[in-house]
Amino acid sequence: MPKVKVKRNNRPLDMAPMTDVAFLLLTFFMLTSNFTQKQPVKVDTPTSISEIKIPETNVMMILVDKSGKVFFNVDGQQTRMDVLKKMGATYKINFSDKELKEFAVMGSFGVPMNQMKTFLNMNPEDRDRSENALGIPCDSTDNQFKNWVSATRSVNTKAIIAIKGDRASTYPAIKKVMSSLQDINENRYNLVTGLEKESDF
Amino acid sequence: MADVQQDHGDEGKKGKPKKQSTHIDFTPMVDLGFLLITFFMLATTLVKPQTMEIVLPPSKDKIDIKDQPPVKASRAVTVILGKDNKLFYYEGGPVGGADPKAILSDYSPKGIRKYLIGRNISVVTKMRELKAKNAAKKMKPEDFENSKIEILKADRVSPIVIIKATNGANYRNLVDILDEMAICSIGSYSIVDITPYDLGLIKNLNN
Numbered sequence: 001m002p003k004v005k006v007k008r009n010n011r012p013l014d015m016a017p018m019t020d021v022a023f024l025l026l027t028f029f030m031l032t033s034n035f036t037q038k039q040p041v042k043v044d045t046p047t048s049i050s051e052i053k054i055p056e057t058n059v060m061m062i063l064v065d066k067s068g069k070v071f072f073n074v075d076g077q078q079t080r081m082d083v084l085k086k087m088g089a090t091y092k093i094n095f096s097d098k099e100l101k102e103f104a105v106m107g108s109f110g111v112p113m114n115q116m117k118t119f120l121n122m123n124p125e126d127r128d129r130s131e132n133a134l135g136i137p138c139d140s141t142d143n144q145f146k147n148w149v150s151a152t153r154s155v156n157t158k159a160i161i162a163i164k165g166d167r168a169s170t171y172p173a174i175k176k177v178m179s180s181l182q183d184i185n186e187n188r189y190n191l192v193t194g195l196e197k198e199s200d201f
Numbered sequence: 202m203a204d205v206q207q208d209h210g211d212e213g214k215k216g217k218p219k220k221q222s223t224h225i226d227f228t229p230m231v232d233l234g235f236l237l238i239t240f241f242m243l244a245t246t247l248v249k250p251q252t253m254e255i256v257l258p259p260s261k262d263k264i265d266i267k268d269q270p271p272v273k274a275s276r277a278v279t280v281i282l283g284k285d286n287k288l289f290y291y292e293g294g295p296v297g298g299a300d301p302k303a304i305l306s307d308y309s310p311k312g313i314r315k316y317l318i319g320r321n322i323s324v325v326t327k328m329r330e331l332k333a334k335n336a337a338k339k340m341k342p343e344d345f346e347n348s349k350i351e352i353l354k355a356d357r358v359s360p361i362v363i364i365k366a367t368n369g370a371n372y373r374n375l376v377d378i379l380d381e382m383a384i385c386s387i388g389s390y391s392i393v394d395i396t397p398y399d400l401g402l403i404k405n406l407n408n
Contacts, residue, residue: 014224014227015227018227018231019230019231019234022238023234026234026237029238029242030241032245046372046376046377048251048377048380048383049380049383050251050380050383051251052252053252054252162252165372165376167371167372168371169371171282171367171374174375175366182257187257187258188254191376193250193251193252193253
């Protein structure tokens with residue numbers, strides 16, 4: 001029987017279709033992606049069966065870390081600039097245009113107002129250092145957190161409040177945040193949780 | 202006169218110029234493409250976080266305990282979130298000087314959930330039927346929500362849960378108990394400050 005001769009194909013493999021696929025996927029990821037927000041602290045959220053998704057815009061994100069420190073974030077560069085101007089007016093601090101711009105593009109922050117100016121003039125890398133994650137004062141004596149929320153509310157009336165607490169943060173820490181919000185009549189807010197399947201019972 | 206340089210270019214190779222192959226090696230481009238894909242995949246958040254909505258009463262119209270609409274003692278269930286992930290509950294309030302008995306429980310399905318579902322069985326069954334109906338044939342989302350609200354409103358016997366967290370409780374406990382409210386279809390619940398009376402009730406159970 002004659003052997004079946006396998007035809008040798010010595011041409012280089014055509015990579016063009018593979019490039020097509022790669023770039024198609026690339027386009028998909030670029031269009032669907034929303035980047036992971038940089039957070040000053042690691043927050044491990046508790047889980048719940050709730051399936052309501054958090055909207056992408058108009059969110060005031062309040063982070064409460066394990067030790068009860070409070071961090072604040074709001075989206076929208078113009079909103080952020082207006083909020084900082086308002087806060088500057090309240091605490092009699094004058095922010096330059098450069099500082100306002102810096103503030104507009106950064107993520108969550110947790111610094112008291114008296115250190116805000118130094119914080120904004122730091123390198124972005126230095127801001128991430130853990131000693132700069134001080135938390136926003138939220139006590140009855142100096143409740144800057146309350147002012148941040150009401151300043152944001154006056155700038156953006158549509159913003160919803162989302163509290164993202166660490167599962168290990170104590171109840172008094174969360175209660176401080178909640179009662180501050182209650183004081184300024186913000187009674188509707190969201191608790192950010194991870195997804196948990198509803199188990200059969 | 203200057204020499205005119207003679208062109209010897211086409212000496213030897215006459216005729217057609219050498220045909221260039223049109224094949225380009227795409228491998229580096231594929232490399233680049235996949236590198237970028239990897240970057241975008243790692244840098245994105247695919248899972249969006251969930252939220253649970255809660256509404257608390259405004260503190261300005263904080264009314265005295267006396268002015269609050271009395272909760273029927275037979276419907277009231279007080280849940281106390283203790284330290285070390287402990288949970289206590291008691292039914293009703295003090296009757297004729299006798300304190301209600303607090304019972305130690307936990308956040309597991311066999312703990313508080315079993316009790317609350319037992320108390321709330323009529324609503325839970327109705328809710329499950331509704332959910333099954335929703336899963337089987339597509340209801341309009343707003344119809345589904347409306348029927349949910351109707352079930353909760355029509356009910357007159359389901360427990361009213363009062364959640365009291367001690368300072369030893371953590372955030373996870375709070376979310377867990379709010380989650381149980383959703384699972385057990387409890388229509389009315391509230392988060393209330395803990396009183397010394399409640400602390401007294403759980404004192405001997407706490408250790």
